[in-house]
Amino acid sequence: MTPCTAKKTFQAAAEARAQLVVQLKDNQPTLLQQAQALSATGKPIMTETSVTRGRNRHETRIVAVFEPVWGGDETEWKPLVKQVIQVTRNVLQRSAKTGLWSSSAEVAYYLASAPLIAPQLAAIRNHWHIENKLHYTRDVTFQEDNSRIRTNPGIFARLRSFAYNILRCNKTDSFNQTRFAAALGNLNALRHWILS
Template sequence: MAVTAAGTGLLAHFSALEDPRQSGKVLYPLPEILLVVLCGTLSGCDDFVEMALWGREHLSFLRSFEPFARGIASHDTLNDVVRALDPALFEDCFVSWINSLRGAAGAEEIAVPETIAIDGKTMRRSGSRRGAGPLHLVSAWACGQRLVLAQEAVTGKSNEITAIPRLLDQLVLKGALVTIDAMGCQRAIAEQIVEAEADYVLAIKGNQKSLYGSIQRAIAEGRAEDGFGLDMVRIEDADHGRNEVRRHFILHDVSTLNRRHAWPGLGAVGMVEAEVERDGKTTVTRRCFLCSRPMSAAEFAAVVRSHWQIENSLHWVLDVVFRDDHARVRKGYGARNMGLIKRIAVNLLKSATDKNSLKVRRKKASWSTGYLHSLIIGTA
């Protein structure tokens, strides 16, 4: 007897999705279409033509979840349904699933996640030929649990400021430490995080020259006074002919800065000074940060480094493993919904316990239906 996909832990959370088609004309039920697209994505398919072919070749496996009484829908039907799905409701279902996963990890682990990093990524070929720009998806990434928590769509990186508050509204932030790059360094965003009983580490660059200059001067004064009131840790890296020394400074006395800039919940300011030597040339760059949670320089260094997980463990994976920048889904909500399906696949692949890379896990899913089944039901 087939175990319906709606009864499995993953797809049960997507049962609230409404089928965008007229009910009397539906030949291929929505759960079957979602299952084909998800399994195809996990198994290395990069477009709907490949997914439909994969489904026909693995029909007996798919029927262990759903009836598939009429077989596999055509690639055009898969495309039409995915691009017509309500993306907001789809993303709500995704958040429901993620919250169930995080809850299963234990209340203590959930209450204080190591870091939630927020950053955006553009789907390069999702733009319309009629001039509409490519889709930009802002994601929240739990660094400790290595999970995509939510996504929010905007048109262009410059609109991240409007997307981040909506993304934060979807998350359980209490006790979390939220890291955002300079685009999200806004008073309203900092206030939203503090009101949610969370902390922030916000990067700041020349986009806020007065505040940026004040932080640099305050840390320079601390250095000139032999580190009075300043904590510092030095980290060295050397590889591929490049020598780098990073100095992480954290200053807890922010009374003067607060009087001048009145930043919500400000508890410390930090700076990373990176000195890089390559081919006999040395360059020095400095990045400044606002922190609501006082921390040591070593803790600050770890937080700054962990933020880049979202680049290395999510955005790089989407580009290299899932060929996200080559996807040409442009019509309707197709790009946004496929972006979410790929993030579901990333979470499932990262949850596997074998020691293979994600690229190899994806190939293994295409070779072994037993392994694919374990990914879907959460036992891999």
């Protein structure tokens, strides 16, 4: 989402009296830098820490919520953004092969159009679930980002979505293997969904 699109989205949410949470990315460098500066110098109004363990993985998630402080009072974002949210994920992952632990850290920033309370912050975790389950599968298994289709790309995006939904409905163990089997003519991969 470009800054211009983000601003229009926030304006539409304000007009509809809807709550909106948008992740800041690299294509919004000014807003992202302002959020980073705010989290480095400001004091959060709320923090929440959660720990998830399981299957050789230990994840600590720290959510910090800040009141937005913009450079000037006349900024166009002031009436639209009510909170800036910083999510820090520290992950320890144990390799079953070597037994060694590796660590990774990731920081993401979000803008909220209304003050959020702790249960609503769980929506951010659901965003990662969608990102990992849907978008990662489409990018890796269906190689959507590598697509060179320039004529009617929306049609092929819908076909990939259709194939993804069939595989998800069948509760397949491996998208790659089931997709490969279907490509070889083994339509049993699709039969359950088509007949039900």
